[in-house]
Amino acid sequence: MVLSPQGNKCQSVPDLHSSMDADAAINITQRNPKRKQPDCELALAITTLTEEFRRQVNALRVDMHDQFASINASINNLRDEFNNLASTSAQTQNDLKALRTEFSDTKKDVLMLNTKYQELSRVVTDLQSSVNFNSANNIDNVKRIAEIKLEFDISASETKRMFQSEIDKLNQNARQCNIEICNLPEKRGENLFVIFESIASIINMPIKQQNIVAIHRVPHAHTQNSRPKNIIVKLTSQILRDNILSAYRLSKGITSDRVGLAGTQCRIYMNEHLTLRNKELFRKCREAAKTFHYKYVWVRNATILVKETDDSSAFAVRTEDDIHKKFKSNNPSNKIIDKNPS
Secondary structure (H helix, E strand, O other): OOOOOHHHOOOOOOOHHHHHHHHHHHHHHHOOOOOOOOOHHHHHHHHHHHHHHHHHHHHHHHHHHHHHHHHHHHHHHHHHHHHHHHHHHHHHHHHHHHHHHHHHHHHHHHHHHHHHHHHHHHHHHHHHHHHHHHHHHHHHHHHHHHHHHHHHHHHHHHHHHHHHHHHHHHHHHHOOOEEEEEOOOOOOOOOHHHHHHHHHHHOOOOOOHHHEEEEEEEOOOOOOOOOOOEEEEEEOOHHHHHHHHHHHHHOOOEEHHHHOOOOOOOEEEEEEOOOHHHHHHHHHHHHHHHHHOOOEEEEEOOEEEEEOOOOOOOEEEOOHHHHHHHOOOOOOOOOOEEOOOO
16 A cells, blocks of 8 residues: 655545555655665556556446446336326226226116116006906906997897887878788779779678778789789778678688689688788788698787687787797697688
8 A cells, every 4th residue: 555645644535546656656756766666577567457457447337337327227217117107006096986986876877777677667567457457347348338239239129129010000000991902813994993892792891982082903012923913992981991801701702703803713802901011920920820730810900810729719919929939839630721811
């Protein structure tokens, strides 16, 4: 180690190498010239060692400087990364807070939807119950409507039948002075007044023309009927009509030749002038009487009368139901005697 001069005993030397060179130079200059100088090789070795040490120190300094710079850069990078991480963490925390808020809102929405679903479920259940109730009521209403319709149809049918019956009664009352003559042969230019006077004379019930209000032939209800058209005689009173019909029944019938009509002989029938409904009922009643072998079927005062035998009592037939109810299904040997065929 090189000692410094006395005046610089406590002085700090920042540059070791330069101070060592300076001290060496001073020492060399201040030495006694008479002192023997070291060998040149030793000085050279020292110088070389010093230079090598200086290079190594400088290299160490540069290396340490580079390492410190690298450490500083790494620290700066870490600091930047830490700052970024802190920023990312803050953003993540903010995102988590936002997610918590959204989750809380979603949870509230789910609870609200669940509440609304339960309410809607109750409403649907109530609606279903109401629909079932209305469906049951609808079925009952349909049944009731069907019953009412049936009752209405029955009532309407009964009302219609009643009106038809009343109208038929009125039409029949309008014919209470009429006589209907059937199966009288037609002749061109015939005089019906004369023919009827002849019939009245035959049954011992003479009549004058002034007692005849009107007399004429009427067309058949069915165009397929090939028999002669019926004759309708309107008289001045019902009593006169009834007397003529009674006389006709007592006569046991008349034929065309007795009236003076040429041609094939045929039987002439006289009866009350019935409405189409009563005629149809009279026809069905005669058919039923033939089927069940009833003996007598006739008309009196627009009422159809039936008698099974001479000893049995007569009963009236006013509707088709009476035909099914009042005729018996027995088979007596007596054959029907049709007193008033049309």
